[in-house]
Amino acid sequence: MTKHISKCLLAILIALTACTPKLTDIEAICENINDSHYIIKWEVWPDVHGHVDIYASTDPKKFDLESQPIARCKISDKICDINVDKTPQVRYYFLLQFNNRYNYIVATRAPRIKNICNLRDLGGYENEQKKVVKWGFLFRSGCIHNVDSTGTKKLNSLGIRTLIDFNDHSRFSIPDSGLKIGQIKHLPINLITTSHIYERLKNETLRRGDANIFLQDLFITLIDSGKPLYREMFDILLDEDNYPVILSDKFGKDYVGFASALILSALNIPEETIYDDFILSNQYLDRRAISFDCAECSTDTQEAATALMTVRKRQLFCAIRRIKQRYGSLQQYLREEMDLTPEKQEKLQNILLY
Structure with a gap:
């Protein structure tokens, strides 16, 4: 009788466990x-x-x-x-x-570190196969050279092994020796149009519409002009010993924004999520960080400066649309121009996804 009761209880327990969603x-x-x-x-x-x-x-x-x-x-x-x-x-x-x-x-999307604008972790995004980007492996940010002593300690706590800096030669500088970064990879994207647009801003001949069109065209230009450097970026990302990695440019929104979109696409993150990450710069970027004081300028110039420091979905959308028109898909662009073969893409996903 006792054995029979025990078997019944065990059967009930197994049934209840099986019914647990x-x-x-x-x-x-x-x-x-x-x-x-x-x-x-x-x-x-x-x-x-x-x-x-x-x-x-x-x-x-x-x-x-x-x-x-x-x-x-x-x-x-x-x-x-x-x-x-x-x-x-x-x-x-x-x-x-x-x-x-x-x-x-x-984890928190954006570690709080004073004097580093637009710093955030690319972890937590879920791809189409229900895998998630690992937290603490890949960061994106604006310039990291003005960080104070407390910020230096906090940045060091992230354990960054590789800094990929897309700033052009005029904006690039070696980080303070207090920052314990294993290696610095300078991949300068030099576009003459960027210096020209800031000259127009200083001369107060730039208008908001001009700024919006400039940024839209900038991302389209990166499709071709950025190919060699973004290809080198992927070579760096394919080495697991290089992580954690931080991608950086002046404000962490343009060259880094395009780089992040390519990486997330390689990880099969849905396109809408890629756009969501792109426009997050508006939340974490201090628009006062622009290296031009326009407080005494005309309203038109102030609006143009604000437009230059604002991220709009259309900027990236137009570039992705151009890629699809030319290559058929983002994945094909990655294969042809970034040399991201299916084997390399699988390796990257194994490194960066849970």
């Missing part, structure tokens, strides 16, 4: 209020009961799951306030473990 999709975001206070929000599909354990680490590749989680919540809460040690020079990553089975890593 399998999580097919998890989405989470992380916002930092300050250096020690974070808010994590999540959604899961289908809805399941249970708990989520949250672990923190300063290394996105290492989480101590044997230790006590820093927080435990009901999955149905969908939000958790996290407080960690206040260490300004450290960046935290978080691993969410749902019902001791499903792991999801998340």
Whole structure:
């Protein structure tokens, strides 16, 4: 009788376990209020009961799951306030473990570092095969040369091994020796039109429409003019020893914006997500960073300056449309012009995707 009851209980337990819904999709975001206070929000599909354990680490590749989680919540809460040690020079990553089975890593999109504009992590984007770009592997930013001592410590905590700098020769300079970057790859994209447009701005002959057309044409020009340098960029990205990598130009929005779009496309990130990342520069770029004080200029000149510092979806859209007209698809452009064979693309995805 006892054995029969035990078998029945075991059968019931197995049945209940089998009926527990399998999580097919998890989405989470992380916002930092300050250096020690974070808010994590999540959604899961289908809805399941249970708990989520949250672990923190300063290394996105290492989480101590044997230790006590820093927080435990009901999955149905969908939000958790996290407080960690206040260490300004450290960046935290978080691993969410749902019902001791499903792991999801998340971090803030933009590490806060003073005097570095438009710095953000390209991690967390989901591709068409439900794989996710690894956090802490690939960053994009504006110029990093004006960072202060606290910012230097925080930037060093990212463990950057390779800086790919797209600034032209007139804007390029070696970062401060305090920045512990393994190697600097200077890939200058020199376009005469860029200096010409800023001269027109200073002479107050540039108008908002001119600025919009200039930026739109700039991205189309990069399709051909940037080919050798972006091809070299992919060669760097195909070496796993070069990571983490940071892509940089003056404001982190033009040459870096096009580079990021190519990389995300190579990872099979949906096109709309690529556009979303592109226009995020409007959120993280300080428009006052332009090297021209136009406070005393005419309204037309001020509007033109604002246009130069604004990212619009159409700028990238026109370039991608031109690529599709000429090559058929972004993937074909990557194969023909970036020498990104299917084997190389698979290698890149293995490096950068969970």
